[in-house]
Amino acid sequence: MPQKRKAITESRQPCHRKRRSPDGDPYKYDTLDGDDEIRVLILEPATHDDPLRGELKAVSMADTPVYKAISYAWGPADFPFELQLASGILKITESLHGALRRFRSEKEPVALWADAVCINQNNFPERNSQVGFMADIYAEAEEVLVWLGESTRADTVAFWMVTFLSDFYQRHLRTDCDLSESNAAANLEFHFEQVTAGSGFMP
Numbered sequence: 001m002p003q004k005r006k007a008i009t010e011s012r013q014p015c016h017r018k019r020r021s022p023d024g025d026p027y028k029y030d031t032l033d034g035d036d037e038i039r040v041l042i043l044e045p046a047t048h049d050d051p052l053r054g055e056l057k058a059v060s061m062a063d064t065p066v067y068k069a070i071s072y073a074w075g076p077a078d079f080p081f082e083l084q085l086a087s088g089i090l091k092i093t094e095s096l097h098g099a100l101r102r103f104r105s106e107k108e109p110v111a112l113w114a115d116a117v118c119i120n121q122n123n124f125p126e127r128n129s130q131v132g133f134m135a136d137i138y139a140e141a142e143e144v145l146v147w148l149g150e151s152t153r154a155d156t157v158a159f160w161m162v163t164f165l166s167d168f169y170q171r172h173l174r175t176d177c178d179l180s181e182s183n184a185a186a187n188l189e190f191h192f193e194q195v196t197a198g199s200g201f202m203p
Contacts, residue, residue, distance in 0.1 A: 007066045007111075027088030029056075029120040036061045038130065038137060039118040041083075043100060043110045052092075052100050053084045054109075056118065061140060067111040069141035072099045073148075074116065083117065090117060099147035112145075113137060 032039070038061060043054040059065040072095055079091035083100070092100075096116055104110060119130045130137075138144055 024082075025088045027085050027090045029123065030058070032058055032126065034060060035129070038113065038133070040065065040067045041100075041112045041114065041117050043104050043112055045105050045108055045110075047106055048101055048104075051084055052082070052097070052104070055086045061136065064140070065111070066142050067113050068103070068143045068145050069138050070096075070099050070103065070112055070114040071138070071144055071146045072096060072114070092116060095147070099145070102147060103145050113141065 029039075037058050039056045040059055041054050041056055043052065046053070059067075075093050075095040077093075079093055081092050081094060081097035083090040083092050083097075093116065096114060099114070100112070103112060115130075115134065120126050
């Protein structure tokens with residue numbers, strides 16, 4: 001019988017014991033106790049534009065904790081944004097800031113794992129140990145959330161074109177398999193013009 005996964009948000013044992021810092025002092029990590037321990041960020045509920053607040057909890061992988069792992073690009077080594085934790089402030093990148101805002105719930109705490117926050121990047125022995133453990137961290141996650149960054153107009157056009165070409169294939173090429181290459185290209189161009197004219201969308 002599979003072991004029941006433990007909801008981290010139900011536990012009240014944080015991996016720090018200090019009260020919230022009123023002065024915005026830098027966050028100081030506590031040492032992980034066991035070889036199978038990781039930190040999980042419990043992100044407090046809020047609306048999209050509210051400050052990021054939460055707490056870090058140390059959990060044992062042997063307890064099969066419930067959390068979601070975030071996969072994202074670190075981007076430039078700039079840390080202009082803040083994550084407010086109970087005992088201090090963690091500076092984070094623009095990419096991670098966007099990911100945490102996107103994956104935060106408005107109604108309930110969310111247990112997340114992100115390497116830049118959950119691993120003490122200034123503790124090299126810990127970092128090396130946790131990096132070697134990352135495959136298991138992702139494999140044991142309830143869900144892996146992928147963050148590609150904030151959408152741009154180019155992204156909108158690219159996804160729109162994928163949808164358009166799929167629709168064209170379904171409607172025309174699958175039913176007109178005998179079309180020559182030149183006729184198919186002309187049909188595609190005509191169909192594209194008709195769709196963009198009717199929708200008012202012009203990439």
